[in-house]
Amino acid sequence: MHRPPSAEAEVADELAAVRPGLVARFTAELPGARAAVLSRLWRALAHEPLPWIAGRDSVRDGLVLRLRDGRRLTGPAADPYRTDAYVRVVRLDKVAYDDPARLMAGLGVPHSAGFGAELGHSVASLALSRAGRENHPDEWPDSDWAWEQRVVDGHPYHPNCRSRPGFSVAEQLAYGPEHQPVVGLGLLPVPADECLVTGMWSRDLRDGAQVLLPVHPWQAAHxxxxxxxxxLAGHPLMSLRTLAVSGGPHVKTALSTRLTSSVRDISVASVAASAALSSLGEELAARMDGLLHVTRTLGAATAHSPDLAAVLRESPRVYANPGEHVVPVAALATTGLPRSPAWLAALARLALTVGLRAxxxxxxxxxxxxxxLVVLSxxxxxxxxxxxxxxxxxxxxARLARHGVPVPELPSRMVTDDATVLRRKLFGSLVGGALASVAGSAPVLGAALEEAVRELPRTEDLRALCAAPLPVKALTVMRLAPDRTGDxxxxxxxxxxxxLPAPG
Known part of the structure; x- marks a missing residue:
């Protein structure tokens, strides 16, 4: 076994200075955080097309990866949809590793040093997040932001699930949603004739001839x-850069740092297209027989810079009736619901009905x-x-036109008639992400899907979903190819x- 990497020691030292009462809990959470990130990394090594892996062999007690340089990497069988921290140790030849950052250092493949550093920070930040959690699944919150703040571990499959480069420990505690802070957004005045504004920009965010742009304090400082x-006080949602203003909208701010895989700025093109996209969302929801709502974009503004922009969006809570709860799918595990086979099948049926119809x-x-998000009774x-x-x-x-839906003017990256591109966008996120993370394993996910698809229309898209391997983003390949752009x-x-099962 190996000593903790420097990121863990650095976070422990900073934590001792700013929140000494959390140090013991942070230290206790480190082994579980290493296992959680190592499990995500092992999934990637077992299933992603990494050029330095020559082959993969299933053996009675697990999986062996044959590297092109002749070494062997050995670990447990890798269910690609499993979400618990089941990998405690993997072996590179005869050396045992319980730490993902040190494993990458031992592998020594191209770009492994930078990725290994990210993994070290992911482990340390995850342990910090877990140290401060206070989930009470038997107590369902009334606010929209409180559901969001229950999501502690971040992305269910990305090894960088909690990597927050450029954030000090004090800043993670001050801005991370899992630490339940209230964040004060700045309002930066910009002359209106120097801004692009779409939709209805709130009067409260104007000052005469100036537009007041909400700015995250981390963005302002760094x-x-x-x-x-x-x-402007707000509660951070799970995306960290989007905040719920009490009694008001959700405010999406630019946060120009890389979280998981992407830099979270707001492009000028997305601001320009926001009103057209919002109208398209309303049109889509109107054709869903009440099964789908799409939150409206109230307004968007940019000082013609992706580093200085904001989007105002209505809260999903406006679509809940009295007694109902609107819960992000990522937070369903915190509800305390039993997630029986019938319940999972009902969720899968609802999600696939909506996703495939869209x-x-x-x-x-x-x-x-x-x-x-799902509205729960x-x-x-x-x-x-x-x-x-x-x-x-x-x-x-072409599909929109076939159904009489006007084609909005959108950025070219968003527009395609390629069925493969369209399907992998939906299938990868909905089945390989949302539903898989709720199910937590291949057998459970398969059973829920098989039950759900029995009642769905036999469209070509459904046949493609059922007849072929499932497309997903190669999240680790993307981080080990830092010069490559796009997914x-x-x-x-x-x-x-x-x-495809027979109809029920």
Whole structure:
């Protein structure tokens, strides 16, 4: 076994200075955090197309990866949909590793040093997040932001699930949603004639001929490098850079640092397209027989810079009736619901009905566990869905036209009639992300999907989902190819091992 990497020691030292009462809990959480990140990394090593892996052999007690340089990497069997921290140790030849950062150092493959440093920070930040958690699944919160703040571990499959480069310990405690802070956003005045504004920008965010742009305090200090008086209080959601203003909208701010795989700024093109996308979302929801709501973008503004922009969006909570709860799919595990086979099948049926109908209409949703929310009855039954943040959808003009939906003017990256591109956007996020993370394993996910698809229309999209391996983003390949832009895709074994079941 190996000593903790320097990131763990650095965080422990900072924590001792700013929150000494958490040091013991942080230290106790480190082994579990290493296992959680190592499990995500092992999934990637077992299933992603990494060029330095020559082959993979299943053996009676696990999996052996044959490296091109002749070494052997040995670990447990790797269920690609499993979410618990089941990998405690892997062996590179005869050397045992319980730490993902040190494993990458031992592998010594191209770009492993930088990725290993990210993994070290992911472990340390995850342990810090777990040290401060206070979940009470038997007590369902009333606020929309409180559900978000229950999600402690971040992305269910990305090894960088909690990597927050550029954030000190004090800043993680002050801004990380799992630490339940209240964050003061700055309001930076910019002359209106120097801004692009779409939608209805709130009067409260104007000062005469100036537009007041909400700015995250981290962004003000580290990117804009200018003082910005904190004037708008908000509760950070699981995306960290989006905050719920009490009694008001959700405010999405630019946060120009890399969280998991992407830099979280707001492009000028996305601001320009926000009103058209919001209208498309309303049109889509109107054709869903009440099964889907899409949160409206109220307004968006940018000082013609991705580092200085903001989006105002309505809260998903407006789509809940009295007694109902709107819960991000990523937070369903914190509800205390039993997640029986029947309940999982009902959730899968609802999600696939909505996702496939939207795809047929020409909209491929990025329906991962953060963007997709489910409205639960007082008893916890899934009733309908809410989708938010249309910035990463894909739109098929031919499909839209076939159904009489006007084709909006959108950035070219969002528009395609390629069925493969449209399907992998939906299937990878919804099945390989949202539903897989709720199920937690291939057998459970497969059973829920098989039951769900029995009642769905036999469209070509459904046949493609059931007949082929499941497309997902190759998250680790993307981090080990830092000069490559855009998403990299791979496929996982289909959880529907029997293909398309007969109709029920």
């Amino acid at each position: 990117v804009l490098k200018r003082p910005c008086e904190e004037r 795809l047929e209409l020409g909209v491929a949703l990025e329906a991962h566990g953060q963007n997709l 007082p008893a916890g039954d899934p009733l309908r869905l809410v989708y938010r943040d249309l910035a990463d959808i894909r739109v098929g003009p 990299v895709w791979t496929v996982l074994p289909s959880p529907l091992t029997a293909g």
